[in-house]
Amino acid sequence: MLRQIEGSRAVADTVALCRPAVVAAYPISPQTHIVEGLSDLVTAGDLAPCEYLLVESEFGALSACIGASAAGARTYTATSSQGLLFMAEALPNASGLGLPIVMTVANRALGAPINIWNDHSDALSQRDAGWLQLFASSNQEAVDLHVQAFALAERLSLPVMVCMDGFVLTHAMEEIDVPDQETVDAFLPAFAPRQWLDPDDPVTIGAMVGPGQFTEVKYLAARHQLAALDDVAEVAAEFESTFGRASGGLLQPYRTEDAEVVLVAMGSVLGTAADVVDGLRDDGIAAGVLGITCYRPWPHDELHDALRGIPRAVVVNRAIAVGAGSILGRDVRLTAPPTTEVHDVVMGLGGRPVTRAGLRQLVLDVLHGRLEPGALHFVDLDETIAASELARDEEVAVP
């Protein structure tokens, strides 16, 4: 049903529709409204039978989900930023044990310095933990991805992270079509765990694996995650046929046919980019947007094909690999066909808004050759402040 509702609230209501049996959550800005919403639903009995554990930390939250999932219950948690890092030890534990936990990450910058605003450094810092990572471009997609996430997780026996931009999406109030219980039930069957802690059929989960077998275990897990690319696409297709709208999947191209330049990005920036591209097209400039929805596993072949024939790709990074450049940009550069010139820019760190004016100027700068390819450009940097701080460092350095 179409409702004018806050993004977090829509996600909470949608997660409830997926009938989790155990929810464990620890509050952190900007995820708080999601877990508060779920708490209200559980307390009111609207989501029964469900146990809501008020845990003592994010590490406790994910650990409780691990215990619950291993016992055969559908489980859910949510976090951001520092909270994601606090549960970092448990992330590869969950994926290594093959537990289909679904977690919302309300993307927020990592400290120090402490910053509660939106960028992608939290989720991307955990990109190799073995979880699927899906990035929502809108609140509607965030809602839809949660439904798909439970289906994917249980189909694959792998945990899934649904990423949505903190504050920008979580706290935005707009019209969102929250699905109805009947359709969700039709789409999402009851959880049938691959294995669980059953006294009638005991298993040992979490044995110690030595050098003699570890490589094989990891190899098979890696293959399994890559094969998940097909499942992500399939589940998205099934979603579309059940719910009647396209959502999720691997990539989200917009007006990329015959494009001279394409903005490549993840998350809510894609909405802004679409407006910018429409404006540029109206002005006769062949621009397009290529959104990446599925970041892990990395859609190498699909992205390569999508960029074929496109002369320029401008990657908008909302996180950096300190000491090594960009994250998304490097991934795109490695995947893009050699005929595509990849420009690597950083925008919107720590909640600095990515504006339509800024993106438009970026595209024009690229088209006019004002951005040197091969370098990482901080396009929304206050050059004056940066320059004066660097100058100060020089002064201090001289004895």
Add this chain to the structure above:
Amino acid sequence: MTTTPLYQIGTFAAGNRLLDPDQRSVQSDQDRTNAITSGHRACRGCGEALAARVVLDAASRATKGRLVTVNATGCLEVFSTPYPESAWQLPWLHSLFGNAAAVASGTAAALRATGRDDIRVVAQAGDGGTVDIGMGCLSGMFERNDDVLFVCYDNQGYMNTGVQRSGATPPAASTATTRPVGTSAGNAFGTGKSLPLIAMAHEIPYVATATVADLHDLEAKVVKAMSMHGARYLHVLVPCPLGWGSPSAETIQIARLATRCGLFPVFEAEHGAVTGVTRIRQPVPVTDYLERQSRFAHLFAGAGRPDVVTALQDRADRNIARYGLLTEETP
């Protein structure tokens, strides 16, 4: 327990053959679960392997086999699951070092939510995974009163990683990180935490201490704990021959000496108040206990450290006074 004096065997221990069948230990039962079965890789004389077997078989019987176990990282987990083998004959989950309590809380919640809460949950960890790295999650589990029995096998150090000091290492013990070098007398005084007292401060339904020296008592406490619901905590002293430097055949004897000298008080508590203690029948000075373990050898070598030994004796005496371990007026 029968009150027949046992002249012929000269001890106060009553063997199973002399007891009524319903008073015999679970371990004497041919049909016991053998929750942890033979073939595991523990050291000879391992107190923890013995305690885990006794605890889980007793818990299995008390719950008619409707039991799952969550295990922290540590000796027990490592020596019992060398993939592709496992010594566990009951459902068993190992996640991480510090989260056994939280994982168990999640498991208990899942069983409740899915209508299977006839299945009970036992979490187990070593002292490191309980008093140090496991503290946060454990306190959370206590505070929420989650329906889990948490068992700490306390061998007073990080043994699996090479005998390093933990928050449960007693004062003056030599460990890999508290060697008695120079003027040091081993682990400093004033350190160490009493998890039983911390558990009692959370006012949970049941807290008890036990050792591998009295297996009947250990079994009885497990059975009692499993008859209750909510957060329960059992702290079991399990000597580690390797880490303590004691002969592997003396594990049980050393545990008994720990209780007899007063350094390890054996008691039960409910909702924050002590409800019962095991009195010391034949008290011994702490030296009887300390002298049998190389980790305390530096206190006796050469001129030794009589001041430290006195301090340890004071500690033991304080325990005896605090818990009434020698008085007649025990509850």
Add this chain to the structure above:
Amino acid sequence: MTLDVRIHGRGGQGVVTAAELLSLAAFDQGLHAQALPSFGSERTGAPVVAFCRIDERPIRSHDPVDHPSLVVLQDPTLLRAGGVLDGLADDGVVVVNSSRTPAELADAGLHLGPRQRLVTVPATELSRELLGRPLPNTALLGAVAAVTGVVSLDAVRGAIRQRFASRPDTVVAANVRLAEEAHAVVIDEEAQRHAQTD
């Protein structure tokens, strides 16, 4: 038909709620609307900004409203801090919660361009009367409905009723009346202004 609104106020004055109510009213009229708070850590008294975008077409972008066609100033003391009128459209409107005259407000820092319009509403005084507390947001929404014509008073009433459904009837009714009173005040003010310029 589009309306880009930026609302300035202080924590505790219901700035975010105002943006959400406005978006709710627009939604009820069949328009697309997005309310977006600008966030800081929670603290009463600190400057707060919220945005509301209204459009006939679906709204895709979530960037802040840089070029508002309407600025609502829930707390005129923010004029001293500066910046509250940044980006206002050449023909934009400013609705200020104040009982002062335009001249007095100019002294306080409110300088408008030749085609920009100023509307004042004594929202705090009205809310003290009707609610017993200085909570000017619903009053200001009534004013916005009078000023723009994009969102109707009826839709504002509906939004208030929906949003405060869990509150006592008296509270809901009082807020609705507040919006109506402020609406009437602005209509009057506009009528007088037109009369003067004729």
